[in-house]
Amino acid sequence: MEPLDIRMVTSIRDVPGTHWDDMVARGHPFKSSAFLSCLEDSFPERRFTYVLLSRARSLVGLALVTEERFDLGLRLPERVGRMASRVRRLLPGFLTVRLAMVGTLETAQRHWWVDRRLLSVDEFADALLVACEEACPRADLLVVRDFMEGDEADARLEARFLARGFRPARNLPLAVVELEGRDFEAHLQRLKRKPRASVSKQLAAAARLGLKLERVQDFRHLLPECYPLYLQVHHQASEFKRVPIPMSFFEQVAERLPGESSLLTLRTSEGRLVGFVLSGTSRCVHNPFVLGMDYTRSRELPIYYSLLGGELAYAAERGCEQVDLGVTSYFVKQTLGATLEGMSMVARLRSPWLRPFLHPLLPALLGEKQPEQRRTLRDTAAPGAQGAGASGSSTGTPARRSTRSALVVSTTP
Numbered sequence: 497m498e499p500l501d502i503r504m505v506t507s508i509r510d511v512p513g514t515h516w517d518d519m520v521a522r523g524h525p526f527k528s529s530a531f532l533s534c535l536e537d538s539f540p541e542r543r544f545t546y547v548l549l550s551r552a553r554s555l556v557g558l559a560l561v562t563e564e565r566f567d568l569g570l571r572l573p574e575r576v577g578r579m580a581s582r583v584r585r586l587l588p589g590f591l592t593v594r595l596a597m598v599g600t601l602e603t604a605q606r607h608w609w610v611d612r613r614l615l616s617v618d619e620f621a622d623a624l625l626v627a628c629e630e631a632c633p634r635a636d637l638l639v640v641r642d643f644m645e646g647d648e649a650d651a652r653l654e655a656r657f658l659a660r661g662f663r664p665a666r667n668l669p670l671a672v673v674e675l676e677g678r679d680f681e682a683h684l685q686r687l688k689r690k691p692r693a694s695v696s697k698q699l700a701a702a703a704r705l706g707l708k709l710e711r712v713q714d715f716r717h718l719l720p721e722c723y724p725l726y727l728q729v730h731h732q733a734s735e736f737k738r739v740p741i742p743m744s745f746f747e748q749v750a751e752r753l754p755g756e757s758s759l760l761t762l763r764t765s766e767g768r769l770v771g772f773v774l775s776g777t778s779r780c781v782h783n784p785f786v787l788g789m790d791y792t793r794s795r796e797l798p799i800y801y802s803l804l805g806g807e808l809a810y811a812a813e814r815g816c817e818q819v820d821l822g823v824t825s826y827f828v829k830q831t832l833g834a835t836l837e838g839m840s841m842v843a844r845l846r847s848p849w850l851r852p853f854l855h856p857l858l859p860a861l862l863g864e865k866q867p868e869q870r871r872t873l874r875d876t877a878a879p880g881a882q883g884a885g886a887s888g889s890s891t892g893t894p895a896r897r898s899t900r901s902a903l904v905v906s907t908t909p
Contacts, residue, residue, distance in 0.1 A: 498552040500619065502627055505546050508532040511558075516546075519558055519609035524820070525756040525776030526783045527603050532560070534752055535602060538745035539564070545631040549615065549623055556615040559598055559608035559624055563632045566595035568861070570737040593847070596628055596635035601738050604670050604823065604839065605642050606650070617649060621656040636847040639862070642667055645838030654842060662842035663855065665863035668735065669836040671821040671829040673808060680809040683833060691831045691872040698801035705797060706765030709806045715759035715774075716750045719743060722759070722772045725788030732791060735824040735864070741786065746774060760784075760806050762799060771799040773807055782811035783820040800828055808832060826867040833873055838866075 505511060508529045521527040536544050542564040549557030568591045569577040580591045599607040610620045628638055640657055643650040658664060675683055684692055712718060723743045730740045749757050756778060762771040770790040776783045784807040789799050804821070811819045821829045826836065843858045845851040854861070 497614075500556075500615070500623055501550040502623055503548045503550065504627060504631055505548065506544060507536060508544070508546060511546050511548065512555075515555055515558060520560075520607065523778050523780045524783065525753070525778040525781060526785050527605075528753075528756075530752050530756075531749070531776070534745055534748040535600060537748055538742050541565075543632070545627070547624060547627040547631075549620070551614050554611075554614065556611040557609065557620050557623065559627070560600065561596060561598055561628055561631055562600050563594065563596045563635055565589075565592050566637070567592050567739075593636040593850070594632075594634055596632035596638045598624065598628070598640040599642065602741070604820075605644060607641075610649075612649070617652045618656050621653055621660070625660065636850060637843060637845055638662075639841055639843045641841035642839035643841065645840065654840065657842040657844075660844075662844040663858040665841050665843055665859045666866060667839040667841050668823040668864045669826075669838045669867065670823060671826060671834040672837055673811075673819040673821060673829075673832070673834045674817070675808075675812050675819060676817055677815075678812060680805075680812045683808065683812065686873050687831075687833055688872055688874050691833075694831055695801065695805070698798040699805055702798050702802040707770075707797065707799075707802055708763050708765070709802065710761050710763070711806075711810060712759045712761060714750070714754065715757075716747060718759060718761065718772075719746050719750070721769055722746075722761070722788050725769065725772060725790055726786055727788075728791050729787055729789050733824070746786075749774065749776075758810075760803060760810070762802055762806075764793075764797075770797060771803050773803050775807060775810075777811070777814055777816065779815070780817050781820055782807065782814065782816040782818070783822070785822070800825070801832075804828065804832055827870075830870045830872050835873070836867065836869055 508516060511529065514529075516529045516532075521529070521531075525531070532544075535542075542562055545561040545563070547557070547559040547561060548555060567580075569580040576591075583590045608620075608624070610617065624640075628635075632638070640662070643654045654664070673683070678686070684695060687695065715722075723746065727740060753776065756776050758775055758777065760773045760775065761769060763769055768790075770793045772788045773784045774786040776785060784804065787800075787803065789803075793799065808819060819834075821834050826834075830836070841862070843862055845855045845858065
């Protein structure tokens, strides 16, 4: 075999051709090169490194490595985080580490690609470690994520890192709805009786209360109104804590992905904004990415169900095969028919003073508590079950009529 050449660039703009979009993003609207350029410019304190592996002048591997200061207090009990904030007035770096990560905090699933005809999994893992050492020589902690459960190639890659001294940790699973050509009504008919009744009740309540959904394509003028609602959700987060996404990110997505991004707003009959979703859409994948919600109205109004129902209906209307609902809030997402795809990661401490007492604790420190797996979809292969795409083939029930009337969405260019 020809020797392997390792090259690194510091911006997605320097990755040649369409390799990233073709090999890594693979149709996901919010893993594309345009999306990553928005992240780069919105987080100037974060270092981005794109690893390009070549053999005989042919590209055989790609990966994204990021580096930033990570607050360990976010992973510890709330009282410890409050204590750490006070100590940082004198010691700014207290309970923080320099984190190098294969991936980003905003994206999920694989952040790499390997041409397995010309590059073995073991060789790719070793080359990636060499690149991480060179790109992030001061990093205290290295994390590689996300390995997809049940994937043989990912399992082999994960095993190679474990053999190199990494520790395993469970990541939060990804909630995914497989529409596979169904319209929204046909998807709801796949739900078991109890979750279908729950969804119908929530959407009927939204219609009765006069809540109005609107899909806005050019949404920059709405961001000052929406961003405070995002911050409410961010501050309430318990499953996945991180620093807030700056408003500049929303502005850049609106500017650079005008054909792939949109904003779904939810307003009361008086016109008050109570929720929104920023989402990305391609020919095959729809990704509701960031949600904002008015928590002062969330107990009296079915905000979350209305927004997610609107997103599923839009994805079906656009002909998307899959809806990527991201992580957290699994109960509602599973009630709406999402299944959970397990993800894992590996981590290794490089800091000589942290390694002796923290390295054995990495699985507990970084690992996420796994949500309950609920089966909310009927067995469509059973005799008499409604098949894919069979919208309207079953008799109309009051629940279906309520659902249809609740999801009238106006669209604004």
